[in-house]
Amino acid sequence: MATTTLDLRAALDEVARDVDSRLAILLADPGDPRTSLYAAMRHAAIGGGKRLRPLLVFATARLFDVDRTCTGWVATALEAIHVYSLIHDDLPAMDDDDMRRGKPTVHKAFDEATAILAGDCLHALAFEILASPSTHPDPFVRSELILDLARASGPSGMAGGQMMDLEAERQVFDLPTVTRLQQMKTGALICAAVEAGAILGRVAPEGRTHLRGYAHDLGLAFQIADDLLDAEGEEAIAGKRLRKDKEAGKATFLSLLGVERAREQCRMLVNQAIEHLRDYGPEADLLRAIAAYVVERDR
Amino acid sequence: MATTTLDLRAALDEVARDVDSRLAILLADPGDPRTSLYAAMRHAAIGGGKRLRPLLVFATARLFDVDRTCTGWVATALEAIHVYSLIHDDLPAMDDDDMRRGKPTVHKAFDEATAILAGDCLHALAFEILASPSTHPDPFVRSELILDLARASGPSGMAGGQMMDLEAERQVFDLPTVTRLQQMKTGALICAAVEAGAILGRVAPEGRTHLRGYAHDLGLAFQIADDLLDAEGEEAIAGKRLRKDKEAGKATFLSLLGVERAREQCRMLVNQAIEHLRDYGPEADLLRAIAAYVVERDR
Structure with a gap:
């Protein structure tokens, strides 16, 4: 387990460096009146976050020996979508958060208009990356x-x-309803990351069943862990405001199941996720390590 | 000229009906807690607007005998992007507008959070439409x-x-700088609409020069006409608040050129746009009528 944790940490660091270097190219200062727009995108996208979604693209693509440059751009597109959603979710009209990834949120560091546009731009950039022939030669x-x-x-x-x-x-x-909400809000993009790895590996849709099962269970486990973190975590480590769900009086896995059953459910889902990978050998160890990490993470 | 105006009116009405019927399918009430999200998208997207961008897709695709169903979906995607940008531009943190297309803006009719998400959803939907094999069989x-x-x-x-x-x-x-700003803000999507028609017509990039010239000049003429409308138009007809540029003290074509030179420049650009179409026969009459309409429009 210690080795796996170490490997996972190394893999997360490598993916973070890879995605950051690609984002640095895409988001370089254009040297015109859009300077603060690009600065806002860099502020939100570079040098922070767990990079879970890009790692899932890499870890799945690894099963099928996909070219690393292709994978890197697709992982960057996934992260761009994730970051755009964080910027918009943090806005005063939405969750109204001041801190994210240990830094001021974009509308705090810049202003609301810049935050809305920075999110919109990262949203468009993700599709521009994926539609570029240099990302993958096959249309x-x-x-x-x-x-x-x-x-x-x-x-x-x-x-x-x-x-x-x-x-x-x-x-x-x-x-x-809470399960469906979370499957959409967090699960769908986690599933899309795994699915993207399978698409890059040219796995036909009917061959993706086990990977989809893995991603589905991982997404729910991740959200329950997030609820537990929101209730029990430390803000300094999480890098964002916690205890929001309780304040808002929202129904969550935690409020509906209680701490003990929620924790149990999370472990069960992680085991189930790993079980979906039974047909794969050591090449899926990174996917297994990601699942194990989800229950243990502190941010 | 009277006939052309009549044809253009008929073409605009037909495109509006076509795009509205497709949007009505995509944005049908899901019958779950997302009801107001879908209502907000329908409020903004259906039954309003000039539908200039979808019409440009149709008018260009017509040059190359493209299948009308393909064209209709692509036109709908263009309109979805345009509407998403209007919703976000109208937000209090951006242009802070209360009226659009003669109706309350989305954040007024619903709330800001719903408006942000409705814009984001139309943005994603545009790419979902374009990536769907049912929109076009060739990837x-x-x-x-x-x-x-x-x-x-x-x-x-x-x-x-x-x-x-x-x-x-x-x-x-x-x-x-104002020219570049307007070329990006309004011109780019107008160019993309014409380009989309050419892509559907399978025109190779090197064969698109004249159409790109047409779209470029049309886009600038459209913006100058918009500036003139902002200064001289009637709010009741325009369906939105006017005289905003002057209030904000913004440099525009109008403030830099003055009314007379701006009007002259607009006419010159329209003639130039039409001149780019000289190699096309009557099949390009709709594109010519659109250019002529731009200088004459009152909304």
């Missing part, structure tokens, strides 16, 4: 990656889940 | 359409232009 693969990401981030995925999350402050949801 | 065409739209709407296009527009309230731009 069929590019088109499949884009469909995967657009569905996962739109009204039936991440943004739709965020809307349900806003509604959760106005009405009390039951467990199936 | 190369889909991928080219997506690259076209992502570039035109991102930091080097529409959103970057909007950022420059915000900066224009803080610094005084000269004519070349």
